Amino acid sequence: MTxxxxxxxARPGLNVGAMLKEAxxxxxxxxxxxxxxxxxxxxxxxxRLTITTRFDEVxxxxxxxxxxxxxxxxxxxxxxxxxxxVSLVVAVAAWFAPLPSxxxxxxxxxxxxxxxxxxxxxxxxxxxxxxQQERDRAMDRLGARVQDAAMWIGPxxxxxxxxLPFMPFASRSVVDIGILILTYIMLGxxxxxxxxxxxxxxLGYVAFYAVGAYSYALLAxxxxxxxxxxxxxxxxLAAFSGLVLGFPVLRLRGDYxxxxxxxxxxxxxxxxxxxxxxxxxxNGISGIPRPSFFGIADFDRRPPEGEIAFHQxxxxxxxxxxxIIFLYYLILVLALLVNFFTMRxxxxxxxxxxxxxxxxxxxxxxxxxxxxNIKLAAFTIAAMFGGFAGSFFATRQGFISPxxxxxxxxxxxxxxxVLGGMGSQIGVVVAALIxxxxxxxxxxxAEYRMLTFGMGMVLIMVWRPxxxxxxxxPTILLHPRRSARQQQADSEAGA
Amino acid sequence: xxxxxxxxxxxLTLGAIYGLIAIGYTMVYGIIGMINFAHGEIYxxxxxxxxxxxxxxxxxxxxxVPVMLMLVLIISMVFTSIYGWTIERLAYRPLRGSxxxxxxxxxxxxxxxxxxxxxxxxxxxxxxxxxxxxxxFVIMERADGFVVSLSYLQILxxxxxxxxxxxxxxxxxxxxxxxxxxxxxxxKTMAGLLGVxxxxxxxxxxxxxxxxxxxxxxxVTMYYGVIDFFIGFLAGVKAFTAAVLGGIGSLPGAMLGGLxxxxxxxxxxxxxxxxxxxxxxxxxxxxxxxxxxxxxxGKPEIEKV
Numbered sequence: 001m002t003x004x005x006x007x008x009x010a011r012p013g014l015n016v017g018a019m020l021k022e023a024x025x026x027x028x029x030x031x032x033x034x035x036x037x038x039x040x041x042x043x044x045x046x047x048r049l050t051i052t053t054r055f056d057e058v059x060x061x062x063x064x065x066x067x068x069x070x071x072x073x074x075x076x077x078x079x080x081x082x083x084x085x086v087s088l089v090v091a092v093a094a095w096f097a098p099l100p101s102x103x104x105x106x107x108x109x110x111x112x113x114x115x116x117x118x119x120x121x122x123x124x125x126x127x128x129x130x131x132q133q134e135r136d137r138a139m140d141r142l143g144a145r146v147q148d149a150a151m152w153i154g155p156x157x158x159x160x161x162x163x164l165p166f167m168p169f170a171s172r173s174v175v176d177i178g179i180l181i182l183t184y185i186m187l188g189x190x191x192x193x194x195x196x197x198x199x200x201x202x203l204g205y206v207a208f209y210a211v212g213a214y215s216y217a218l219l220a221x222x223x224x225x226x227x228x229x230x231x232x233x234x235x236x237l238a239a240f241s242g243l244v245l246g247f248p249v250l251r252l253r254g255d256y257x258x259x260x261x262x263x264x265x266x267x268x269x270x271x272x273x274x275x276x277x278x279x280x281x282x283n284g285i286s287g288i289p290r291p292s293f294f295g296i297a298d299f300d301r302r303p304p305e306g307e308i309a310f311h312q313x314x315x316x317x318x319x320x321x322x323x324i325i326f327l328y329y330l331i332l333v334l335a336l337l338v339n340f341f342t343m344r345x346x347x348x349x350x351x352x353x354x355x356x357x358x359x360x361x362x363x364x365x366x367x368x369x370x371x372x373n374i375k376l377a378a379f380t381i382a383a384m385f386g387g388f389a390g391s392f393f394a395t396r397q398g399f400i401s402p403x404x405x406x407x408x409x410x411x412x413x414x415x416x417x418v419l420g421g422m423g424s425q426i427g428v429v430v431a432a433l434i435x436x437x438x439x440x441x442x443x444x445x446a447e448y449r450m451l452t453f454g455m456g457m458v459l460i461m462v463w464r465p466x467x468x469x470x471x472x473x474p475t476i477l478l479h480p481r482r483s484a485r486q487q488q489a490d491s492e493a494g495a
Numbered sequence: 496x497x498x499x500x501x502x503x504x505x506x507l508t509l510g511a512i513y514g515l516i517a518i519g520y521t522m523v524y525g526i527i528g529m530i531n532f533a534h535g536e537i538y539x540x541x542x543x544x545x546x547x548x549x550x551x552x553x554x555x556x557x558x559x560v561p562v563m564l565m566l567v568l569i570i571s572m573v574f575t576s577i578y579g580w581t582i583e584r585l586a587y588r589p590l591r592g593s594x595x596x597x598x599x600x601x602x603x604x605x606x607x608x609x610x611x612x613x614x615x616x617x618x619x620x621x622x623x624x625x626x627x628x629x630x631x632f633v634i635m636e637r638a639d640g641f642v643v644s645l646s647y648l649q650i651l652x653x654x655x656x657x658x659x660x661x662x663x664x665x666x667x668x669x670x671x672x673x674x675x676x677x678x679x680x681x682x683k684t685m686a687g688l689l690g691v692x693x694x695x696x697x698x699x700x701x702x703x704x705x706x707x708x709x710x711x712x713x714x715v716t717m718y719y720g721v722i723d724f725f726i727g728f729l730a731g732v733k734a735f736t737a738a739v740l741g742g743i744g745s746l747p748g749a750m751l752g753g754l755x756x757x758x759x760x761x762x763x764x765x766x767x768x769x770x771x772x773x774x775x776x777x778x779x780x781x782x783x784x785x786x787x788x789x790x791x792x793g794k795p796e797i798e799k800v
Contacts, residue, residue: 274770461601
């Protein structure tokens with residue numbers, strides 16, 4: 001800090017008093033925010049609540065905010081280089097220094113990194129921030145480049161996904177995480193139809209996931225139906241519930257629609273929770289049958305009399321991994337199915353109508369498109385895919401309860417779509433890897449998962465409201481051969 | 496009859512609390528047209544600051560109830576307002592003029608963040624609070640011994656809410672701030688051209704909404720005696736329902752909606768089933784939005800192209 005201050009004094013034209021006042025005010029706000037909630041922690045002692053103090057953390061947070069604000073001001077005033085150096089030093093120091101809690105370390109490093117990025121931009125462009133337009137253009141270029149690259153990244157990713165279970169490092173846990181990520185990719189792709197293509201913010205997508213899961217679990221429990229019979233049934237039931245729920249609400253405007261879908265999601269969860277005779281209530285349903293190998297063989301070590309097991313069918317040694325790998329391929333195929341469907345339907349009139357509706361629904365209606373019908377189609381189709389994913393979830397877990405279908409789950413799926421970029425298929429994959437994969441990789445930071453996740457949603461919205469890799473590619477073109485990047489270059493030249 | 500009167504009292508108390516939170520939703524929606532999804536979390540933070548200040552004041556030896564209550568209310572309102580101000584500044588102001596769903600998504604992110612922040616710094620356990628105000632009047636008594644009572648706390652809640660609402664209506668209709676606020680609600684550009692500081696007015700709207708939510712938080716802490724980091728979600732949805740039911744954007748509507756939701760919840764739990772009381776609220780939300788999106792006292796919204 002002293003380093004910054006002395007440097008600042010050396011240059012003319014910087015009002016140190018004003019700078020300190022601005023930073024001091026910010027620090028004061030930070031003090032007010034952290035003092036009661038962070039500084040005074042309520043703890044139970046016996047049956048009474050008492051307070052323990054943690055003023056060291058308050059002090060460090062306030063100090064960080066103060067220094068960070070000074071860094072921002074200096075960057076703004078054109079002293080970016082020292083800020084860059086200091087912020088990098090702070091980031092490295094925070095990695096090793098003994099801080100009272102992990103979260104402070106993470107915040108310090110993240111804050112220093114943001115500051116460093118800003119400083120780099122300032123050094124290169126002589127300005128601390130890019131305007132919204134410049135930012136959008138830069139990210140659009142990236143999005144377009146990724147879109148072009150998807151031509152070869154896509155197939156490589158698919159090949160990698162197919163080969164994954166046979167890689168040398170593919171232990172059981174790796175394949176399990178793979179299944180988890182693929183489930184969310186599938187849900188993300190499903191929700192992308194509603195949010196990314198049709199532009200409807202659905203906050204209750206988890207309801208259809210729940211309908212799918214409970215359809216399979218209940219049909220198996222009461223009628224003994226097999227997974228392969230239930231998979232299409234679960235999809236149909238979820239689609240039907242999407243139709244029924246969607247019909248009344250689709251007339252509503254964007255944010256009202258969002259809240260109503262949230263309401264429906266919660267209603268379904270509360271009903272599942274309280275209708276204990278039928279759904280098992282909070283205890284859920286356990287002992288959900290595992291899928292068989294297309295109804296031909298089971299994955300048990302010793303199959304029942306008269307039936308044949310998977311390893312006997314193929315004449316190989318029994319291995320519990322067979323079932324896991326089978327589940328992995330199952331979800332891979334389901335997810336790719338959703339992707340394939342979306343890619344194809346974007347080229348059909350229905351898909352084009354969705355995108356037109358997303359861009360401007362009033363213009364769309366005046367061109368003679370039936371708003372309600374095509375919204376309903378998007379909602380129903382997405383619900384069906386949610387249902388498929390739900391029944392897969394039920395068969396993989398073997399146990400479901402209303403706990404798995406809370407609002408947070410909807411928010412996670414929505415965040416995957418939003419972070420990746422609405423309407424971008426590859427963005428969903430990237431976002432699912434970040435949102436689901438990273439916390440699995442850093443188990444010790446699991447507590448902070450939802451915290452960073454909420455913060456990430458806010459930051460992405462502030463920084464780039466359409467999502468990281470959002471790319472609004474016109475599906476119909478006058479000169480269809482040119483690549484997305486060329487169009488981008490043209491539109492920039494035009495602008 | 497006696498049972499009915501008791502539920503009426505309980506419902507009014509609950510409704511007063513919902514009404515206070517609903518004002519925050521309705522004002523923000525009125526002025527910038529967004530659903531401040533994190534408002535329920537603001538209320539939760541108000542309740543936590545109330546618990547903390549109760550304990551601190553108790554430890555400091557200030558135990559005379561009126562003074563203690565006054566101080567807790569002021570502390571909670573001040574600190575919670577700063578939260579409201581900061582949230583607007585960080586998460587919503589940069590998004591003004593962005594596409595329509597961006598502020599809502601940002602608000603959802605903020606709500607998740609605040610919930611987990613409080614869970615992290617204050618612990619996930621339920622926080623119990625010993626009752627501060629005890630006792631009450633017995634209004635009626637049935638032959639079988641069922642007693643209809645009106646506790647001092649309930650009186651306090653209803654009186655305080657009424658006072659706040661009257662004061663608040665005065666603030667909006669008579670002061671310069673209120674005039675600026677209503678002007679921004681109608682047309683921000685024009686208000687700005689005529690010398691209203693639009694940014695400041697919007698910030699103050701958030702501050703006022705947060706202060707009222709903090710009062711609701713203090714009262715809930717005393718009324719129920721337990722809080723945890725998750726109370727904001729349900730209370731938020733219910734207060735939002737109240738705002739929608741009364742007609743979003745309308746202040747008297749928010750108060751009326753709050754009272755109605757409180758009464759419906761109390762009677763639903765008393766006469767039908769307590770498990771499905773949340774379903775009742777959600778169902779009202781869905782039904783009102785579908786059949787009468789302008790609510791009871793709201794003005795229809797015309798979308799200009």
